Amino acid sequence: MDRDLTAVSLPGRLAGPGEGISLEELALAARNHGMPLEALRYPLTPPGLHYVLVHYDIPAAVAADWRITVGGLVRTALRLDPADLRAFPPVTLRVTMECAGNGRARLTPRPVSQPWLVEAVGTAEWTGVPLRVLLREAGVEPGAVEAVFTGADHGVERGVEQDYRRSLPLGVALGGDPEVLVAYAMNGEPLPPQHGHPVRLVVPGWYGMAQVKWLCDISLTGTPFTGFQQAVAYRYRNAADDPGEPVTRIAPRALMIPPGFPDFMSRTRVLRPGRTGLEGRAWSGRAPVTRVEVSTDDGRTWHDAALDAAEGGVWAWRHWHTAWTATPGSHVLAVRATDGDGRTQPLDQPWNRGGFGNNLVQRIPVECLPGGG
Amino acid sequence: MDRDLTAVSLPGRLAGPGEGISLEELALAARNHGMPLEALRYPLTPPGLHYVLVHYDIPAAVAADWRITVGGLVRTALRLDPADLRAFPPVTLRVTMECAGNGRARLTPRPVSQPWLVEAVGTAEWTGVPLRVLLREAGVEPGAVEAVFTGADHGVERGVEQDYRRSLPLGVALGGDPEVLVAYAMNGEPLPPQHGHPVRLVVPGWYGMAQVKWLCDISLTGTPFTGFQQAVAYRYRNAADDPGEPVTRIAPRALMIPPGFPDFMSRTRVLRPGRTGLEGRAWSGRAPVTRVEVSTDDGRTWHDAALDAAEGGVWAWRHWHTAWTATPGSHVLAVRATDGDGRTQPLDQPWNRGGFGNNLVQRIPVECLPGGG
Numbered sequence: 001m002d003r004d005l006t007a008v009s010l011p012g013r014l015a016g017p018g019e020g021i022s023l024e025e026l027a028l029a030a031r032n033h034g035m036p037l038e039a040l041r042y043p044l045t046p047p048g049l050h051y052v053l054v055h056y057d058i059p060a061a062v063a064a065d066w067r068i069t070v071g072g073l074v075r076t077a078l079r080l081d082p083a084d085l086r087a088f089p090p091v092t093l094r095v096t097m098e099c100a101g102n103g104r105a106r107l108t109p110r111p112v113s114q115p116w117l118v119e120a121v122g123t124a125e126w127t128g129v130p131l132r133v134l135l136r137e138a139g140v141e142p143g144a145v146e147a148v149f150t151g152a153d154h155g156v157e158r159g160v161e162q163d164y165r166r167s168l169p170l171g172v173a174l175g176g177d178p179e180v181l182v183a184y185a186m187n188g189e190p191l192p193p194q195h196g197h198p199v200r201l202v203v204p205g206w207y208g209m210a211q212v213k214w215l216c217d218i219s220l221t222g223t224p225f226t227g228f229q230q231a232v233a234y235r236y237r238n239a240a241d242d243p244g245e246p247v248t249r250i251a252p253r254a255l256m257i258p259p260g261f262p263d264f265m266s267r268t269r270v271l272r273p274g275r276t277g278l279e280g281r282a283w284s285g286r287a288p289v290t291r292v293e294v295s296t297d298d299g300r301t302w303h304d305a306a307l308d309a310a311e312g313g314v315w316a317w318r319h320w321h322t323a324w325t326a327t328p329g330s331h332v333l334a335v336r337a338t339d340g341d342g343r344t345q346p347l348d349q350p351w352n353r354g355g356f357g358n359n360l361v362q363r364i365p366v367e368c369l370p371g372g373g
Numbered sequence: 374m375d376r377d378l379t380a381v382s383l384p385g386r387l388a389g390p391g392e393g394i395s396l397e398e399l400a401l402a403a404r405n406h407g408m409p410l411e412a413l414r415y416p417l418t419p420p421g422l423h424y425v426l427v428h429y430d431i432p433a434a435v436a437a438d439w440r441i442t443v444g445g446l447v448r449t450a451l452r453l454d455p456a457d458l459r460a461f462p463p464v465t466l467r468v469t470m471e472c473a474g475n476g477r478a479r480l481t482p483r484p485v486s487q488p489w490l491v492e493a494v495g496t497a498e499w500t501g502v503p504l505r506v507l508l509r510e511a512g513v514e515p516g517a518v519e520a521v522f523t524g525a526d527h528g529v530e531r532g533v534e535q536d537y538r539r540s541l542p543l544g545v546a547l548g549g550d551p552e553v554l555v556a557y558a559m560n561g562e563p564l565p566p567q568h569g570h571p572v573r574l575v576v577p578g579w580y581g582m583a584q585v586k587w588l589c590d591i592s593l594t595g596t597p598f599t600g601f602q603q604a605v606a607y608r609y610r611n612a613a614d615d616p617g618e619p620v621t622r623i624a625p626r627a628l629m630i631p632p633g634f635p636d637f638m639s640r641t642r643v644l645r646p647g648r649t650g651l652e653g654r655a656w657s658g659r660a661p662v663t664r665v666e667v668s669t670d671d672g673r674t675w676h677d678a679a680l681d682a683a684e685g686g687v688w689a690w691r692h693w694h695t696a697w698t699a700t701p702g703s704h705v706l707a708v709r710a711t712d713g714d715g716r717t718q719p720l721d722q723p724w725n726r727g728g729f730g731n732n733l734v735q736r737i738p739v740e741c742l743p744g745g746g
Contacts, residue, residue, distance in 0.1 A: 004742050004743060005636075005643065005740075005742075007703075007740060008636045008639055008641035008643060008740045009636040009637075009638070009639065009641075010638065010639065019393060020392060020393015020394050020395060021393050021394035021395070021396070021398070021399050022393060022394070023394070023478070023479075023490075024638055024639055024640065025394070025399075026394050026398075026399070026402060026478060026488055026490065027490060027640045028638075028640070029399060029402040029403055030402055030406065030407045030488075030489065030490050030492055031406070031407060031409040031410075031492065032406070033403065033404070033405070033406035034403045034404060036404040036427065036430070036431055036567070037404075038430045038431050038433075039431065039566070041433055042566075046565055046566055046567075047420075047421050048420050048421030048422075048423075048425075048565050048567060048568075049421075049431075049565075049566065049567060050421075052421075054409065055637050056634055056635050056637065057409070057411045057631075057634065057635060058409055058411050058412065058422075060411075060414055105396070105399060106396075112638070113638065115399055115403075116403065117396075117399065117400060117403050119403055119404065154634045155634045155635050155636065155637055155643075156634065156635070156636040156637065156643055157636065157637040157638070158637075158638075161634075161643075192419055192421050192422075193412070193415075193419055193422065194409070194419075194421060194422060195421075258430075261429055261430065261527050261528045261529065261534075262429050262430060262528050262529070263378075263381045263382040263528065263529040263530070264382075264428050264429065264528055264529065264530040264531075265382070265383065265397055265401075265485070265486065265530070265531075266381055266382065266383065266397055267397065267400045267401070268381035268382075270378065270381060270528075270529055270534075330380075367378075367380060367381045369377045369378075370377060
């Protein structure tokens with residue numbers, strides 16, 4: 001840790017019992033944002049509704065001046081601009097992205113960081129060049145074990161000054177399953193500033209920390225990358241001195257469009273008695289979602305929802321729907337997904353010090369008014 | 374108040390001393406969002422970075438099915454679809470919009486509501502039909518005193534179930550200064566869902582509560598509108614039983630792009646010694662901004678910044694810039710605007726129970742590292 005930075009950059013911590021959200025957490029919540037859950041109605045999330053997490057500042061990037069270098073253990077170093085990337089045959093993938101910290105703010109105790117409730121998700125069509133095509137073009141030297149990706153966003157985190165930087169094992173970078181993209185378009189348009197303009201990485205099925213934005217360098221290395229975002233952050237740890245396991249792929253999750261209408265302040269849902277459609281979307285970065293179950297009695301009983309045909313490939317969420325006859329009074333709705341690997345969302349919080357991979361089932365309290373109102 | 378709704382919808386309140394941000398406030402912060410301050414670099418805010426506040430849910434609006442009715446005290450009621458609106462000669466205005474509650478979360482005591490820090494602002498070019506053209510087309514009947522605007526967003530607020538609804542005095546609706554628009558495009562594109570797709574009201578110079586989104590009805594009335602958003606919310610009150618004054622136009626404010634780079638968690642700014650450009654934008658909904666002053670010693674001394682030529686008309690923010698020679702240590706930067714009516718931003722918080730119109734000067738703590746690092 002740079003000693004000069006200790007005044008502005010504190011170690012990670014857990015909130016104390018009953019400690020409200022701090023102004024620092026609020027500052028992150030005010031600039032980053034989730035997807036309002038009613039936007040689950042859109043198969044493709046409009047860019048301004050897709051969740052956004054930016055560690056530092058959005059860089060002042062100008063596409064015409066942007067260069068991406070490919071170097072390290074390659075035969076021929078490359079230096080490409082966005083127009084060079086567009087000259088390769090384009091590949092478009094529909095991908096559901098989720099922040100690894102989604103659900104963090106509801107954990108007990110709460111890791112103090114970006115305070116997501118449950119809405120840090122979105123789905124977009126990303127267009128770009130497969131990473132393996134670029135790496136073949138450069139020529140991978142023997143001995144390369146990882147690809148390290150550098151973004152142009154610069155800041156300090158827990159005392160370490162850094163550009164945002166993450167790696168992938170070479171097998172993932174070259175593997176084609178998932179097809180990793182060096183992407184320059186989102187839903188057919190140039191990337192918006194907050195989504196990595198002009199070029200970003202897209203790693204389908206992985207949590208957001210892998211999707212390096214404002215990508216400016218790709219370097220093949222002969223030893224595993226030990227930078228902050230790989231070796232310190234984004235690890236499943238139960239104690240501060242636990243080396244932990246790396247956060248990688250997205251755990252299964254289903255979300256429901258909250259039915260009825262909200263109270264402005266409490267966000268409690270209000271509806272009227274009678275038949276109510278319940279719907280939402282479900283995804284997993286591990287294996288296709290195979291089952292979605294809904295409970296209308298706070299998890300005591302569950303029934304299967306209809307899972308609609310997959311739209312847009314294996315990396316995108318699937319729509320589900322069912323119906324419920326609402327009766328006057330208070331109810332708690334819940335939904336859970338199971339994927340083809342047999343992973344199901346837990347009913348008790350999966351806790352770790354970073355608050356990562358928390359796919360606790362969503363619970364929606366609703367108040368059904370008396371009839372005839 | 375509907376008695377059935379009292380369980381889900383509580384009266385407004387102030388946070389207690391030292392009370393952290395609640396999960397309810399966080400739920401609003403997670404779905405609404407401000408403009409990251411580095412986006413002050415863009416003269417026109419990209420739609421996904423423009424601040425958004427949605428009281429209830431974003432409606433599932435389909436442009437082809439949308440109708441706007443114009444009725445009440447008019448000679449000929451109108452029923453228009455978006456294509457009808459596009460048949461009128463279009464008017465485009467560049468407008469800086471700000472939420473009336475901007476700055477609320479830093480007030481002491483803190484009104485419990487959408488917890489903005491200072492970033493609830495954005496500037497866009499809105500295209501549409503002048504409201505006065507539509508009202509002339511319908512023919513205003515004698516006796517009309519207000520125009521009431523209904524949005525399609527539906528919810529509960531402090532026990533009152535409602536569609537979002539606001540009014541303007543007839544003189545403002547017909548006046549042409551500001552030119553009120555029934556807008557169907559933002560920065561040349563159809564409105565995004567969260568900005569009122571397919572049609573919204575734009576009232577240049579007024580705070581955001583006047584800019585009714587998902588506009589579906591305009592009604593001229595013979596008595597002033599007393600609905601919730603006009604008579605209960607959005608009033609400057611010092612006590613709960615004070616009738617208060619209505620919130621209308623935007624008070625002057627300048628914001629600075631935070632210089633240097635941030636710490637992820639504390640958002641404290643870090644920079645290196647030497648000459649540092651300071652820049653940002655300033656606006657007022659009352660009169661043109663005539664002066665921007667900057668302090669680099671926490672408000673003890675001030676000097677004038679250069680105010681660049683107005684770009685895009687009188688309703689848009691103006692760029693300002695100056696320079697500062699940073700020296701190692703801790704500093705607090707501040708900026709304040711003055712408008713042509715002589716209004717200047719206060720150094721002490723302007724407080725009211727709703728936390729409206731708080732244009733306290735922005736203060737940015739920065740940590741300048743030792744040289745040679």
